[in-house]
Structure formats: structure tokens, C-alpha cells
Amino acid sequence: MADQPEYLTPPSALGAFIRRNPVALKELRGRMRGARAFVVLSVYAVLMSLFTLILYGTYSASQAVTLSTSGGVIGKLIFGAVVAIELFLVCFISPAFTSGAISGERERQTFDLLRTTLLPAERIVSGKLISALAYVLLLLLVAVPLQSLAFLMGGVTIEEVLLSIWILIVSATGYASVGVFFSASTQRTLNASVLTYAFALAVTVALPIGTAILAAVGAAAGASDQVGLEALMIYGTYLLAATNPIATAVLTEVNILNNGGIFVLTQSLSNGTNVPLVQPWIPYTLFMAFVTVVMVRLSVRAIRRASLEGDTQPDAE
16 A cells, blocks of 8 residues: 655654754754753843843833833834844854854864765755754744734734744844855854854945935935936835845834835835835845855855865864
8 A cells, every 4th residue: 555645734844854864963963952052042031031121111111200101112112122132143143053064064073074974965054054043943932922022012013023033034044054155165163254244244234334325315316306216216225125134124114114014015206106116025035045045055066066176174273
């Protein structure tokens, strides 16, 4: 009798994939076997909770004088603060878990042993990436109850909560893949970390500056009645903002508050003409998907090249 096909839910499918990838299974077992991972999760949850309580208490005390305390305002304030901290975690902590994924094997002089196995380069890269992402997702899930608290207090819709989680997951995947690429392309973890954080700083700092410049040019074009240039600057600003997680989150939130749509919106020009736009989180998702695919492919190519040419182990210091 032929075996019946097995249908798996997404969590079950992810678990089955991890079990079939020995690299991911080894990394996750090594990371979660000791008490360190659980201590980090617990400390992170406690610190986030204390920060939320302090923020709530400070705002409530300041508004008690004017008798204008609003649960919706407090909820939105807590929501924004929690998402901002998680974005910082994704942009600057997530790459730290992957910047030593391959270069660390070289420094421990275990990379040659890993290459002599029957595992293809694709499974090595995917195993390293997924094992790091799994722990980052645990850190993100810890803060979900705090976002839910903001939702219960009002001022935040379920769509905003879900979109924030989606932006965080997409950002974590993209930045982690960048860390894997630099780790596969360099001999030392220090060099990979420097290059990874340079990329993160360029995306989170330099691109917002360029976005602000384009927005200023667009405003000047609107003041001078150059409608075509104004529309071009608006599209350019949105596309450039869609490469930055912070700008994407802020613009998406502002557009939801002003227009109410989570997919499309319209922007009015100086002459009253409306131009159609999509919410920034959509092109941002496409951009990060492109970055992830490119970085994974380049990482696989780097490992294959090292296998063909022979990898040079870093000198022991």
C-alpha cells in the first residue's frame, strides 16, 4: 500500500526542515543546550517589561497634572517604543549571530571538516542562517505580549501589530543573510563583523539622510509648481525609504493614520492631483527578499570557491 502524503502545518514543516539539516540541528542544539540562551531570553523579557512599566508610569504621571491621560495615546506610545527597540535588535544584534557563522568555523579550524562532509554548500548556508534566525525570532516573540498590551489599551489596530511583526521578521532575515555573506567571504569573524555593521549603519543612517534630502527637494518642487518633478521626488522618496526598516515602519504607520489603508494610498500634489502609491512595507519586503536571495547565493558561491581552491585557515595568534 502506497504511503499517504503527509501534510504539515508551517511550524511542523519548519521543524521537519531543521531536523533534515544537520547544520541547523547542531547549531540550535548547541545554542539551546546550556542555560545561557534561556537566561538571555529571560533578562530580555524582564528588561522590556520594566521599560514598558517605566514608560507607562512616566507618561501617566506627566498627564495626571492636566487630567488628559488617554489609554489610546499610552498604548500607541508603548507600541512605538517596543517596535523601535526590536528594530534596533534586528538591525544590530541579528547580524552578530551570523557574522561568525562561517568565519568562526575557519578560526576553530573546523571548516575543512565541514567541507569534507556530503552536505552541499546550500545546506550549510541555510543551516547557519536558519539556526541564527530561530533564536532572533524567539527574542522577537518575547515582546509580542507587550505589543498586545498596547493593542488592548487602544490606539493600535491589529493590522498595525501584524505589520510591525512582519517588518521585523523580514528585516531579521535580510540582515542575517548579510552577516552570513560577509562571514563566508572573509577569514576572520572580526572582519566579517566590521563589514556587516558597516552595511547596517549605511542602511539605517545614510539612507534616511538621502530620503530626507529627496523629501526636501520634492517639497521645493511643489512650491515651484513643478508637478512632474514633485511626483518623481515622491516616488523616489518612497522607494528609498523602502530600503530602510525604520523609515518603512514610520512611513507605514503615518500613512495608516492618515489614509487608513494597509496596502495602497494616494498622495496629493501641490496642484491637487492625486498620485497612487503602495504602502512602504510592500516594496521593503521585495527589497529584503532580493537582498536575502542575493546574499545566500553569494555565500554559497564563496563556500564552493573555497572548496575548489582550498581554504586558507587564519593564523593562530
